[in-house]
Amino acid sequence: MNSRRLAVIAGLLTLCAIATPAFAQGAVPEKFRWLTFLVFGIIISITMFVTYIAAKRVKTASDFYVAGGGVSGLQNGWAIAGDYLSAASFLGIAGLISLYGYDGFMYSVGWLVAYITVLLVIAEPCRNIGKYTLSDILAYRNDPKKVRVVGAISTITVSTFYLTAQMVGGGVLVKTLIGIDYEISVIVVGILMLGYVLFGGMVATTWVQIIKAILLVTASILLVMFVWTPYGFSLPGFLTAVVGDAKVQAQVAALLGDAAKNMTPEQLGQRFLEPGLYLKNPIDQISLGMALVLGTAGMPHILMRFFTVPTAQDARKSVIWAMAIIGGFYVLTLFLGMGAAMNVGPANIRAVDPGGNMAGPLLAQWVGGGADSMLGNLFLAFVAAVAFATIVAVVAGLVLAAASAMAHDLYVGVIREGHVTPQEQVKAARVATVIVGAMAITIGIAAKGQNVAHLVALAFAVASSANFPCVLLTLFWKKCNTGGIVLGMIVGTLTAIGLVLVSPNMTYPLAITTAAQKVVDGAALAKPKLEADLAIAADDAAKAKVAKAIAALDKNVAGAQANLTKFKGQTTSLVGLETPWFSLRNPGLYSIPLGFLAVIIGSLLYRDKRALDMWDELYVRQNTGILAAKAAAH
Amino acid sequence: MAEMTQVNWKAIDEDPRFQQLHRKKTLFLWGLMVFSMVYYFLLPIGAAYFQNLFIIKVWGPVNVGILFALSQFIVAWGLAWYYSHHANAVFDSEAAAIVQDVEKKLGGRK
Numbered sequence: 001m002n003s004r005r006l007a008v009i010a011g012l013l014t015l016c017a018i019a020t021p022a023f024a025q026g027a028v029p030e031k032f033r034w035l036t037f038l039v040f041g042i043i044i045s046i047t048m049f050v051t052y053i054a055a056k057r058v059k060t061a062s063d064f065y066v067a068g069g070g071v072s073g074l075q076n077g078w079a080i081a082g083d084y085l086s087a088a089s090f091l092g093i094a095g096l097i098s099l100y101g102y103d104g105f106m107y108s109v110g111w112l113v114a115y116i117t118v119l120l121v122i123a124e125p126c127r128n129i130g131k132y133t134l135s136d137i138l139a140y141r142n143d144p145k146k147v148r149v150v151g152a153i154s155t156i157t158v159s160t161f162y163l164t165a166q167m168v169g170g171g172v173l174v175k176t177l178i179g180i181d182y183e184i185s186v187i188v189v190g191i192l193m194l195g196y197v198l199f200g201g202m203v204a205t206t207w208v209q210i211i212k213a214i215l216l217v218t219a220s221i222l223l224v225m226f227v228w229t230p231y232g233f234s235l236p237g238f239l240t241a242v243v244g245d246a247k248v249q250a251q252v253a254a255l256l257g258d259a260a261k262n263m264t265p266e267q268l269g270q271r272f273l274e275p276g277l278y279l280k281n282p283i284d285q286i287s288l289g290m291a292l293v294l295g296t297a298g299m300p301h302i303l304m305r306f307f308t309v310p311t312a313q314d315a316r317k318s319v320i321w322a323m324a325i326i327g328g329f330y331v332l333t334l335f336l337g338m339g340a341a342m343n344v345g346p347a348n349i350r351a352v353d354p355g356g357n358m359a360g361p362l363l364a365q366w367v368g369g370g371a372d373s374m375l376g377n378l379f380l381a382f383v384a385a386v387a388f389a390t391i392v393a394v395v396a397g398l399v400l401a402a403a404s405a406m407a408h409d410l411y412v413g414v415i416r417e418g419h420v421t422p423q424e425q426v427k428a429a430r431v432a433t434v435i436v437g438a439m440a441i442t443i444g445i446a447a448k449g450q451n452v453a454h455l456v457a458l459a460f461a462v463a464s465s466a467n468f469p470c471v472l473l474t475l476f477w478k479k480c481n482t483g484g485i486v487l488g489m490i491v492g493t494l495t496a497i498g499l500v501l502v503s504p505n506m507t508y509p510l511a512i513t514t515a516a517q518k519v520v521d522g523a524a525l526a527k528p529k530l531e532a533d534l535a536i537a538a539d540d541a542a543k544a545k546v547a548k549a550i551a552a553l554d555k556n557v558a559g560a561q562a563n564l565t566k567f568k569g570q571t572t573s574l575v576g577l578e579t580p581w582f583s584l585r586n587p588g589l590y591s592i593p594l595g596f597l598a599v600i601i602g603s604l605l606y607r608d609k610r611a612l613d614m615w616d617e618l619y620v621r622q623n624t625g626i627l628a629a630k631a632a633a634h
Numbered sequence: 635m636a637e638m639t640q641v642n643w644k645a646i647d648e649d650p651r652f653q654q655l656h657r658k659k660t661l662f663l664w665g666l667m668v669f670s671m672v673y674y675f676l677l678p679i680g681a682a683y684f685q686n687l688f689i690i691k692v693w694g695p696v697n698v699g700i701l702f703a704l705s706q707f708i709v710a711w712g713l714a715w716y717y718s719h720h721a722n723a724v725f726d727s728e729a730a731a732i733v734q735d736v737e738k739k740l741g742g743r744k
Contacts, residue, residue: 102681102699102700102703103681105700105703106677106678106681106699106703109674109677109703109706109707110674112706112707112710113670113674113706113710115710115714116666116667116670116710116713116714117667117670119714119717119718120663120666120667120670120717121663121667235693235694235696236693236694236695236696237694239694239695239696239700240694240695242695243695269695270689270691270695270697273695273696273697273699273700274685274688274689274697274699275681275682275685275688275699276681276685279678279681282678282679282681282682282683285678285681285682286675286678286679289674289675289678293671293674313722313726316718316721316722317718319714320714320715320718323710323711323714324711327707327710327711330707331704331707616643616644616646616647617641617643619647619656620643620646620647620652621643623652623655623656623659623729624646624652624729624732624733625729625733626641626646626732626733626736626737
C-alpha cells in the first residue's frame with residue numbers, strides 16, 4: 001500500500017516537471033508563476049496528507065463508499081457545499097454578474113432553492129432507506145436486479161455528462177489561469193482525483209471537499225471585505241458606485257446596441273441592475289429552474305452524501321448547513337461580480353475569457369494591487385488554487401458515484417447477485433474507480449475544444465426527469481413498482497437527451513454558414529465604400545476612425561471565412577437537422593412531467609406483489625428510521 | 635436479518651399514532667414544497683413579465699427586482715429553519731415513541 005502511494009506521488013512530481021516547460025500565456029504573469037505553484041503545492045500537500053490519514057481508515061466497502069456512515073452533520077454540510085459549488089458555479093456565476101448584472105444574480109437563486117427539495121423530501125428518507133447508491137433506494141421494494149441495471153445506467157449517464165463538463169471546463173480554466181497545456185491539466189486533475197478516491201475512498205473525498213469549501217468561502221469573504229469596505233458595508237452605497245462607473249455603463253451600452261442611443265449614462269448604469277441583459281427567453285428560464293430545483297435531488301453524487309451520516313437527524317442538519325454555506329456564497333457572488341465589473345471592468349474580464357469566468361480571479365489580482373504586484377499575484381494564485389481544488393473535489397465526488405454504481409449495483413448486485421466477500425467488494429470498488437477515472441481523463445482529452453456548457457444542464461435534465469420521479473414515487477407512492485421505475489428511468493433519460501439533441505444547444509452548420517456568407521457578402525459591398533471614405537477623409541481623426549472600421553470589418557470577414565471552411569459541405573447537425581426542432585435549450589419543462597407520467601403508467605400496467613408487500617416496511621422505515629443502522633449493515 | 639422479520643411493519647403502519655404522524659408530515663412537507671416552488675418561480679416570471687415592477691427604485695439604486703432576488707435567499711433559509719425546527723420538535727419525538735415501542739417488543743435487542 002505504502003509503496004503504491006509513493007509511486008503515485010512520484011508520478012505526480014514527474015507530471016509537474018513535464019508541465020513546467022509547457023507554458024502558454026495565462027492570467028498569471030510569467031515572473032509570478034512560481035507563486036502559483038507554491039500555493040498549489042501547499043494545497044495539494046494538505047489534501048495528500050489527509051488522503052494518507054484517510055487511507056488507513058478505509059478497510060470495508062462501507063468505508064470506501066460512505067466513510068462508514070461516520071460523518072457528522074456539520075462536516076457533511078461543508079462537504080455537500082464542496083461537492084456542489086463546482087467551478088462553473090463559483091467562477092461562472094460571478095462572471096455572469098460581472099458581465100450582465102442582475103440576470104447573473106437571478107440565475108444563482110435556483111441553485112440554492114434546489115436544496116429545499118433535497119431537505120423536504122429526499123435527504124431523510126434516503127438516509128433511512130439507502131445504503132451506498134441511488135439504486136439501493138430503488139431496489140428496496142422493487143425487483144433489485146432490474147432496477148439496479150436502469151439505476152446504474154442512469155447514474156453513470158448523469159455522472160459522465162457532469163464529469164465531462166468538469167474535466168473540459170477544468171482543463172480550460174487551468175490553461176487560462178496559468179497557461180499549462182490543456183491535456184496536461186486534464187491528466188493532472190485526473191490523476192490527483194484518482195489518488196484521493198482510490199486510496200482514501202469517501203473519507204478522503206469528504207475531507208478534500210470540506211477543505212475546498214472552507215478555502216472557497218474564506219477567499220470569497222476576504223474579497224468581498226475588500227470591495228465592500230470603502231462603501232461602509234452599505235448596499236445602496238456600493239451599488240451607487242457600480243451604476244456610476246463608466247466601464248459598467250459602457251458594457252450596458254455595448255449589450256443594448258441601438259437601444260442605448262437615447263439613454264443617459266445614469267440610465268445605462270441603472271439598467272445593469274435590471275433584468276433582461278442576458279436571459280432572454282422566460283420559458284427556457286422556467287424550464288432550467290425546474291431542472292435545477294428537482295434535478296439536484298436526483299443527482300447521484302449528492303444523494304450519496306446522505307449515506308455518509310449516521311441518522312436522519314444528521315442528514316437534516318447537513319442540508320441546513322449546506323444551505324447556509326451555499327446561499328451565503330451566492331450572496332457573496334453578487335458583490336464579487338459587481339465588484340469585478342466596477343474595478344476590473346467587463347471589457348478587461350472579457351479580454352481574458354469571453355465567458356467572464358476570470359472575473360473572480362482578476363478581482364483578486366486587482367484587490368492585491370494589480371497585475372504587476374506581488375500581493376495581487378499571490379491573491380490570484382490563491383483563487384486559482386481554490387479553482388483547481390474545486391475541480392478535483394467535484395470530480396472526485398462524481399467518480400465515486402459512478403464507480404459505486406458500476407461496482408456495487410452492476411457487479412456485486414446484478415452479476416454476482418450479492419454473493420461476494422467483503423474483500424472482493426472493496427476490490428471491485430477500486431477497480432471501478434480506476435475504470436471511471438481513466439474514462440474521465442480520456443473523455444476530457446477527446447472533448448478538447450468542444451462546447452460542453454450544455455452538458456451540465458443536460459446532467460440536471462436527466463437527473464430531474466429520470467432519477468427524481470423514480471426516487472420520489474418509490475418513497476411516497478404505494479402503487480409504485482418495478483414496471484414504473486424501469487419505464488420512468490428509460491423515458492426520462494431518453495426524453496431529456498433526445499430533446500437536447502434536437503435543441504438549439506447543438507451546432508447547426510447551415511445557420512452558421514448562411515450567417516457567415518451574409519457577413520462575407522455584406523463586407524464585399526461595404527469595403528469599397530469604406531476605402532473611398534478613407535481616401536477622402538478630411539483629417540487624421542476621421543482617417544483613424546475609418547481605418548478602425550475597416551479593421552473591424554476585416555476581422556469579421558476572417559471569422560466568417562474560418563466558419564465557412566470549418567463547416568464546408570456540412571448542412572445538418574449531429575442528428576441530421578438543418579434547424580433546431582425543439583426551441584428550448586432546457587428540456588425540463590417537457591421531460592420532467594413525461595418522466596413522472598412514465599413511472600405512473602409503468603406502475604399501473606405492471607403487477608409486482610413484492611413492491612406492494614414491502615410498502616409498509618419502506619414507509620415506516622423512511623419515516624421513523626427504525627433499524628436504520630441495521631439497514632446499513634444488512 | 636433475523637430481527638427484521640420480527641418487526642410487524644403492517645401493525646406499525648396501521649398504528650393510529652403512525653397514521654397521525656404520516657398525515658401531519660405529508661401536509662406539512664407538501665405545503666412547504668408547493669410554497670417554495672411558487673415563490674421561486676415568481677422570480678423568472680416577474681423578471682420576464684413584470685419588468686415595470688422590478689425596475690422601481692426603492693433604496694438608492696436598489697430596485698424591487700434586487701430586493702425580490704435577495705428575498706429568495708431569506709425565504710429559502712427561513713423555510714429550511716422552519717422545517718428543521720418543526721421536525722426536531724414534533725416529528726422526531728413522535729417517531730421516537732413509535733420506535734421505542736417496537737424495540738421493546740423485540741425484547742430489548744436493538
